[in-house]
Amino acid sequence: MTTAALTESNVATGVSGPLLADAEFKFLRDFVYQxxxxxxxxxxxxxxQGRLQRRLRALGLKEFGSYCQLLRTDPEGELGELASAISTNVTSFFREMHHYDLLVSELLxxxxxEKKHNGRLRIWSAGCSTGEEPYALAMVLAEALERTGSSVDARILxxxxxxxxxxxxxxxxxxxERMDGVSDERRRKWFLRGEGRYEGYACVHPRLRxxxxxxxxxxxxxxxxxxPFDAIFCRNVVIYFDKPTKQxxxxxxxxxxxxxxxxxxxxxESMYGLSDSFELVGRTVYRKCTR
Structure with a gap:
């Protein structure tokens, strides 16, 4: 799920289009929550209203009632687009660097x-957005594999x-300009600089893919x-959920x-008062309790 940074400043001003009636907003609220x-x-x-007016134009719909009917008819088919429309993807390479430092210095x-004899290593980026997080994880994982000469079956979901x-x-x-968090050394090692129509862009190295x-x-x-997973990254996602959903x-x-x-x-984000299955072991880092 993408980070849903829903702030009033995100609303485009001066956008004309159909108005969202109270009953339609209530339906959308219930649908999005469910x-x-x-x-x-x-x-x-x-x-x-402002976000979904753009979606209505893309679909060729003239009113929100038609969009609500689309959701009733095919909820799964439109769900991803709806989530994209009302959410803002806020992410970057190596955001919250202390998490990567812990991976590099201790966990990896x-x-x-521990897994060098027929073991497997799995990390899940839950709410990966546009990919900066999993590719940053792939960089530190690939570097750790190279450093140790390990042949462990390691993957990131x-x-x-x-x-x-x-x-x-x-x-x-x-x-x-979106790669400020990537060091020059890592840019040279893990990215291919674009040319021609891709000037000003960089593409991740095939090894990361x-x-x-x-x-x-x-x-x-x-x-x-x-x-099972060794680690799950779910950062800046659950802050937008209510307490029962988080639990x-x-x-x-x-x-x-x-x-x-x-x-x-x-x-x-915090797990305080929400689960007794984890213990806090670092800054927004939790370890599953052993029983």
Missing amino acids: HCGIALGEQKHQLV PRWLE ATDLSPQALEQARAGLYAL ELVTIQPLNLLHDWPMRG RLFERYAGLLEQGGYLFLGHS
Whole structure:
């Protein structure tokens, strides 16, 4: 699921188009909560109207009633586009660097040593947005594999609800100005500089693509993967969920993590009072309790 930074400043001003009636807004609020886990307050009425007017134009619809009927008829078919429309993808390479420092200095060396005899290492980027997070994880993982000469079966699963975000993640193509968090050394090693029509862009190295599997997934629906995972990154996602949704999600994460596995949350998120399956071991870093 993408980071849903729903703020009034995001609403485009002066946008003309159909008006969102109160009953239609209530339907959309209920639909978004049921299918995405995002609780929209009454103050988001104008924001939702402005965001979805663009979606209506893309679909050739003249009124919100027709859009609501589309959702009733084919909820899954439009769900990803709806989530994209009302959400803002806020992400960057190596955001919250202390998480990557912990991986490099402690976790990856330990895991690779423990799993060197026919082991497997799995990391899940849940809410991967446009791909910066899983590719940053792939960089530190690839470097750890090279450093140790390890042949451990290591993979990263990257999932999101937004089709637009996943499309960019699969392309692995990023404007140079979006790569401030990547060191010069890593830019040279893990990216191919674009030329011609791709001037001003960089593409992730094929080695990173080998490590990352990108798939659509709604965190509130069934999960096809069985795990177990050594670490799950779910950063800047659950802040937009209500308490019961967070509790259910954390317990599901616990069920897919190895004993002693790690869950990484965003800088504004906390598990305090929400789960007894984890213990806090660092700044927004939680470890699954061993029982």
